Amino acid sequence: MNKSFFFKHYILPTAFFSFIINMFLLAPSLFMFQMFDRVIGTRSKEALWLLSLLLLVALVVMAIIEVVRSRILVNANNAMDLMLAPYLLKKMVEGATSPEGNPNTYALKDLQTVRTFLTGQGIIQLLDAPWLPIYMILLYFMHPMMLLVLVIGTxxxxxxxxxxxxLTKDPLAESNSANRLATRFVDSAMLNAEVVNAMGMQANLTKRWASLNDRVIILQTKASKWSGRISGMTKFVRQIVQSMSMAVGTYIMLGDATFSMGMIMAGGIIFGKALGPLEYVISGWRSILETRAAYARLDAFIKGANQAQPYLLELPPPTGQIAMEHVTFGIRATGKILIRDVSFSLVAGDSLGIVGPSASGKSTLARLLVGAWKPQQGVIRIDGADLANWPSERLGQHIGYLPQDIELFAGSIAENIARLDEPDSEMVIEAARIAGLHEMILQMQNGYDTQIGEGGTVLSGGQRQRIGFARAIYGNPKILILDEPNASLDTAGETALVNAMALLKEAGTTTIFITHNPHFINNVSKLLVMQNGALAAFGPKEWVMAQLNKATQQGQVSA
Structure with missing residues (x-):
């Protein structure tokens, strides 16, 4: 977001109208002054009507300006959402795949906090507070002692x-951090509700959440106690200062015949206008601190994202060539290496099977190949270009990916297959036919328009996996990466998958799939074996199988 543009077009006009409004707020004070000094003294009804009419006009104009100022702030709120919300969501989704964890999962919530502040009374009172010197000047011209009382109160x-x-900054910051941690725990619990309910983990889950929430309550209570005490003291100070202004005014009038009752009444109103914004700022200090912290997090997030994402020249559509060059990847927080110095290459149209024991790095390899994770060392190339030079939104349309954990979105079957884009009927049906889904979908009540619920809750595990597969092949991608694609499939589903793989191979799609099923290995042209995060063997399927058989026989002889 362009800060100078936002300041020039929204904050500066709002501040200008706040100045005008504060000038009109003096109208009641001048009205009271004139009422006591002119109307009552002269008993002139004409003066009363004239002053009343002038006051009415001033208040109407002020109300109109208030509406304009409010409209500007609403437009600022909408502009901020339009400029930032889509960008933040995109970056949040990109960061969500990081194995290090994503510290910016609440960026949209921070944006909402800032937007709420912009359309509430907080920003209005902050913009009104700087006009305190104007009220001080007016009180000085009334009498220096009146100014002195206001200065003391201020x-x-x-x-x-x-x-x-x-007293509240640190507890509030810690409370917000603890609250985000507790919220993430609840989100995780909701995602794993099936396991929690099935295995009777509710009590333990509640106990774990309670320990996190108790810390939030303790920190919030500490901050709220101090905030409440200071708020009470603030109200006391305001009331006593405003009352003392009347007492001081009366004292001045007793010794100065030129100081009238109208000046006392006008001074009292000015005191209220001067101290009102200060009282609101103090009572709403927690909200101001939260907004400031949210803005600081957003600013740091946007600056970091802008530095990490340079402009990338658009490359021609890939043909399907893939190469890994000495790729190493691990989790920095734990120092654990998941992939170590892996190198291999595929030409367009190759089919590769990746095998190996559990935790050998197969799924990590898949995440690296689709760009979900970034290698710490080495380079992954698509058609000779570094994968980092391919913007995900442009490369993604040429890649199909089916992870182990299938996540679908609330919406229709057609929308999920079409990758949440406007469904192209021919392409959706073609993908469903290849995945062996078409007949099954037609048997549903609403066919391709069937709503599947959040996460595809109305579907079986096998149906979700086959829809995920259809989504992966939607649009005829040049590269297809499947991680255990048969995990939830029955015999008919596996047959449909084998047939689909044969069709994709004929179409020239570069296909990589991870499996433990020997039936699928028979249909690949190349085989890659992972062992403890390292590449143990890679090459034509027959050669790799021969090497594995030879190693097995040697092991048996040695035993």
Whole structure:
């Protein structure tokens, strides 16, 4: 977001209209002054009607300007959402695949916090507070002692504001961090609700959440206690200062005949207008701190994302060539290496099977190949170009990916197959036919328009996997990567998958799939064996199988 543009077109006009409104807010004070000094003294009804009419006009104009200022802030809110929300969601989704964890999962919530502040009273009171010097000048011209009372009140309230900042900032920051941790735990519990209910883990889950939530409550209580004390003291100071202004005004009038009752009443109103924004700022200090923290996180997130994402020149559509050159990947937080110095290459149209024991790095290899994870060392190339030079939104349309854990979206079957884009009927049906889904979909009540619920809850595991496969091959991608694609399939589903693989091979699609099923290995041209995160063997299927058989025989002889 362009800060200078936002400031120039929204904040500056709002501040200007706030100045005009604060000038019109003096109208009631001038009205009271004139009422006591002119109308009552002269008993002139004409003066009363004239002053009343002028006051009405001033208040109507002020109300119109208030509406304009509110409209500007609403437009600022909408502009901020339009400029930032899609970008933040995109970056959040990109960061969500990181094995290191994603610290920016609440970027949209932070944006909502800032937007709420913009359309609430907080921003209005902050913009009204700087006009305090104008009220001070007016009180000085009334009498220096009136100014002195306001200065004392202002100093006391600013001191309370500083105390509020000092006493609540750290507890609030810790509370917000703890609350995000507790919220993430609840989100995880909802995703694993089936396991929790099936295995009777509710009590343990509640106990774990309670320990996290208790810390949130303790920190919030600590901050709220100090905030409540300071808020109460602030109200006391405001009331006593405003009352003292009347007492001081009366004292001045007793010794100065030129100081009238109208000036006392006008001074009281000015005191209220001057101290009101300060009281609101102090009582709403928690909201201001939360908004400031949310803005700081957003600013840091956007700056980091902009630095990490340079402009990438658009490359021609890939043909399907893939190469890994000395790729190493691990989790920095734990120092664990998942993939170590892996190198291999495929030409367009190759079919590769990746095998190996559990935790050998097969799924990690798949995530690296689709760009979900970034290698720490080495290079992954698509058609000779570094994978990092391919923007995901452009390369993604040429890649099909079926992970082990199938996640579908609330919507229709057609929308899920079409990758949430506007469904192309011919392409959706073609993908469903290849995946062996077409007849099954037609038997459903609403066919391709059947709503599958959040996460595909109305479907079986096998149906979700086959729809995920149809989504992967939608649009005839040049590269297809499947991780255990037969895990939830029955015999008919496996047959449909084998047939689909044969069709894709004839179409020249570069296909990579991870499996433990020997039936699928028979249909590949090349084989890659992973062992403890390293490449143990790679080459034509027959050669690799011969090497594996030879190693097995040697092991038996040695035993």
């Amino acid at each position: 100093v006391l309230m600013v001191s309370l504001s500083i105390a509020s900042e000092f």
